[in-house]
Amino acid sequence: MSQQLQRLEPTRNKMAIPPYLVISFLTIFAIGAQYFSNLSYVLNQGVIQNGLHISSDDLLLPSILSNLAFALGVPLGPVLTRQLGLRRNYLLFTLIFLCGSVIDVVSTGIVTLSIGRVVQGFGSGILFLTILPVSLRSFPNKIRNLFLLMIITGLFGASALGALCGSLSLYTDSWRWLFLFNVIASLLCFIIGYFGLPRQEETVQEQTRIDKKAVVLLCATILSFAVPLCRLTNEGFSSLYVWPFLGIGLLLLGLFIYVDQKAEAPLVPFRTLKAAKPVSGTIMAVVSHASLIIAIAGINGFLQHNMDLSYLHFVYFYAWFFVGIIGSAILKTLLYDKLGAGVLGMLGSLVVLYVSFQWMVIETDISLPFLYFQIACLGCGVSMVLVSGALGTALAGDIHQASMRSATLHSIRNFIGATLSPLVGWLLLRQNTIHYQEIKQHVNVEEASSQLEGTVKKSAILGAYHDLFTILFILGFIMFVASVVKMTTGKGRALVQK
Template sequence: MNKQLHLLAAVIATGLLSFSGVLIETAMNVTFPILIDQFHINPSTVQWVTTMYLLVIAIMVPLTNFLLKKFAIKPLFIIANLFFILGLTLDLIAPNFTTLLVGRFFQGFGTGIGLPLMFHIILNFAPLAKRGLMMGIGTLTTSIAPAIGPTYGGLLTTNYSWHYIFLFLLPVLVVSLIIGLYAIPLQKVNTASTLDVAHLASLAIFFTGMLMFLNEPTQLLNIGLLMIGLLAGGYSIYRANSSAEPLLRLNVFKNRAYTTALLSFLAIQALFLGGSFIIPTFIQISLGYNAFIAGVVMVPGALVSALLAPVAGRLLDQVGAKKPIIGGLTITALGVVILILACIEQSIGLLICAHVIYSIGTGFAYSNLMTAGMNAIPTAEYGDGSTVFNTLQQFIGAVATTVVATIITITQAYYATLSTGTSYGTLIGLGCLLILIVAALLSCVFFFKKAPLK
């Protein structure tokens, strides 16, 4: 029992760190129209508040895979926590947009260590029979953040200032640090591991080049960065297959069950991050409500999705992966269709209903896809499998946010009024996200006919 309590406390400690990062991410989304006005920037620029953060995490997660082999997990957790606190402090006093981005950089650094650390603890210390439940609890700590993030950000921004979003998270990080000092074990490590610097650099160049291009795809400079990024991506694949100790081993992609679960998981992640940008922006610009109302609208659905995570994990432990995953993706697709109709009708009541429906679906499918994917690979590949999941999770989130922000920026420039342009951009963005969810559903349905995920 004592071991179980320590495991739960360790998951909560690392989960609170990740929770804080996701909370700020979704809380800041409702402030974007205010930041655009305050700093005199456009939607493509302001989305770097999210993209910078996710980009740093996408780079840090594979690096953390190496750090977990080189250093004990407790000091890694402490470093991650302290860097996050530094980022909070910088954003609390940020007088300009550049300082705000620097703070987001340090927060991404901390979360980039804390997030894989949480799943590392679950996969290495939780018994297989309870892994679904523990993954659900771990996901709960991060997925509940979107439930309160928009309201939290909207309330503070409307009544005080967006700077207060960072102030009130400092005590959460202190609590996380105290729990972690008590509960996180000092695990033995392989000190002979060496860092593949070339692999890390090529991954960073690939991620950056892709996001720069997606942010402004018509600029000649960004087209050049895309070419450089693609070359770096090819070299990264080469390093993964030829290096003695690559940051990311790609052998996990040979496992079809793992790959199917991963791609479907990424489709939901794109919906999470793309939707968290689209919906508050549409509510404020097209419907004319303030940031607080935009946040409140997101609460019911996000709460449902968060609270379903441990329930869905327990269901997977009992009946397997097929029913919660297929059912969840079907409900998600239905919810996005209704959301598109709600935006066409400009009905905030129908929008809330649609968000709740697709959140029910994601609640059943999201964490279970990761659990099923990890269960499909050998124990020796857990580190690589988890790293790929967490790296691409952050990268696809950054891509989704960048793409929908770019779509809305383009449509705003094309139409005569900001409201009309935002409405059409919202519909196009949601249409793209719906295609991803339907593709994920069909791929899982087809796969389960061949060989079931565990």
């Protein structure tokens, strides 16, 4: 892969564009398009439901299946890159993502929409570790810290932009134009990648054979989890479509880990995380990713069900989320080499703890400017911890194993993220029911007016969100402890080498 980067030099002379800018563009628009879709879908599910005339029970299916497909593609990306080469692999799966985007644009029902999202998820999952490590290595040493500015603003910014555009779709009452953005992004990536990536890649030296048993077990594991996760929110763990398949999925997951570790070139090399420095960094990245999922699900639900805000307020809200991400990108770029991943992770964790503590007792009378400030803080804190943990893990130890540590971390992170979203949905429904029953015990049901009934329902769902933000506070504390451990192991390798 490093030899491929050296071959980008002639491309720079032809195009008069620095190679790292080309690779940065190919990274942001290829991976960011998936993040954009994920967050925009969270906001505009109601618009899609009305447009396609589908039931509310089916709304989560495209999102769950897309996240699982992404999690499947992440560990396969490096394997396919070694087999096909950077250019061919990137162009192939950019084209696949484009096909998925087109299917979404012309979707006529939940089946076609789910197929399109699965194709998108798998394509972008393969692209994730195909192009992201190349992006870091493409930056010259003197300005390598600008990689952080690019990765945080570009990828986290794509999520914030997706949420913002999803809010706008509530006003326009249309949603297909959001997937048109993905079509445009993948077309640009294909065209620029076709001309910008090296045509003459290095000759393949030793071709490590793909362990087909591990690949089959990984696919079987993801498929086994797909069934219960799609059913969990509406049917709970007691359903015969949930707990048996979860048990099978866990058994297959354990078998995959066992078989994969016996392989000559494992898909997920867990053995590279056998030290305190990479383990603490992995915990930082994984837990911060989980915190972001919980925070967005909780605060978005609170705004929709308890605040009754207009679409314009949603736009402002997620615009401030983007502001917080930009602030994090600037701070990380300036301070990572000076302070290290541990210290920055501690600072980000403290910010998450502050926000989650405030949201544990959030009420409907909160002022909107204060809420905008808090979401900006959350965006800054979570992105700071996640990127610190991910980069700190990759750069911990032998630099030649950096890509393997990164592959392990991101495989774990995305698998847990894919399984967490439906769990959050199930937990919210469960806690809402519990709080509703508790409140109804103190209300005379026969004399209760419809207005009082509405108040009871709002109080119940608010209690469920408080419970969710309590979990967010616990995760913030775990991030803080992991960051402290990371700090005690030393500042680690700097991005810009002297």
